Amino acid sequence: MTDINYLNSLRIPTKDNPLKVLVSSCLTGILCGYDGSANGEYPSVLKLLNYDTVKLIKFCPEEYSFGAPREMCDIYGGTGLDVLEGKAKVLSDSGIDWSEGMIKASKKMLEIAKIEQVDLAVMMDVSAACGSQVIYSGNRFAENKVYQIGAGVSAAQLMRAGFKVISQRDYASLEILYSKIDPSHIINTEAKDHHEIDWYKSYFNVK
Numbered sequence: 001m002t003d004i005n006y007l008n009s010l011r012i013p014t015k016d017n018p019l020k021v022l023v024s025s026c027l028t029g030i031l032c033g034y035d036g037s038a039n040g041e042y043p044s045v046l047k048l049l050n051y052d053t054v055k056l057i058k059f060c061p062e063e064y065s066f067g068a069p070r071e072m073c074d075i076y077g078g079t080g081l082d083v084l085e086g087k088a089k090v091l092s093d094s095g096i097d098w099s100e101g102m103i104k105a106s107k108k109m110l111e112i113a114k115i116e117q118v119d120l121a122v123m124m125d126v127s128a129a130c131g132s133q134v135i136y137s138g139n140r141f142a143e144n145k146v147y148q149i150g151a152g153v154s155a156a157q158l159m160r161a162g163f164k165v166i167s168q169r170d171y172a173s174l175e176i177l178y179s180k181i182d183p184s185h186i187i188n189t190e191a192k193d194h195h196e197i198d199w200y201k202s203y204f205n206v207k
Contacts, residue, residue: 006164007176010119012183013053019181020116021048022109022158024124025060027168032060036069042168045122053181057116061105061129061154066098073098074136075128079150080106084157090128093141102129106157113163120177121158125167125194129154132165133194149204169194 013019026038027045048054062070071092078088083099084106090098106129113121123130126140131152138146150156155165166173171191178185194200201207 003164004173004176007120007173007180010177010180013181015052018053018055019120019177020055020057020118021177022057022059022113022116022118022121022123022163023048024122024127024130025058025063026124027122028056028058030058030060032063032068034062034068034070034072039124044171044174045168047178048122048181051181054177055116057112057118059109059112061102061109062127064108065101065105071096072140073102073128074138074140075152076138079135079148080128080131080153080156081151081160083153084160090153093139102153103157105129106154109154110157110161110163113158113161118163121155121163121165122174122177123152123155123165123167125169128152131155132159132167133170134200147203167194172196 082088137148
């Protein structure tokens with residue numbers, strides 16, 4: 001769940017001292033998805049490319065370890081944190097254990113975050129690597145696919161180290177980020193983060 005207080009406390013950036021945002025590469029249009037695409041277009045993140053008061057540091061954990069195109073993968077037996085602790089596995093569509101490669105990629109992403117001293121990470125929702133709030137439990141292509149609350153392997157690695165992570169669907173949080181990098185931006189107070197939408201509340205039976 002997003003730390004709104006942290007977002008509100010972010011400094012006001014300048015061209016010479018921009019906010020540093022680590023971002024899943026596909027969200028910026030880079031063709032690194034499992035099928036060699038960018039997994040669609042994400043205006044909520046592409047908007048950040050228009051400002052010189054934010055520096056986007058792009059990285060795709062799955063491409064780093066497995067290239068593109070590649071098989072799809074999901075987490076079995078837990079969340080990304082469980083994978084880091086050896087309690088769950090990341091399996092490709094054909095059943096290959098990709099846990100080691102995913103952990104390696106998560107360590108690289110953490111290394112980048114530390115070197116760049118990033119202020120925030122914006123990552124691809126539901127990804128086995130980059131999901132920050134919701135991921136699949138097992139095969140996403142199953143007839144009765146199951147979602148779970150939790151983070152992917154790389155997002156969990158960042159969170160465990162104290163970095164703040166949001167997704168491209170955390171629209172309320174992104175509104176705060178826009179207002180930090182653009183003083184003229186008027187916050188849309190009706191925007192909601194992923195955990196606030198009706199689907200999330202209904203599916204996970206939360207109020």
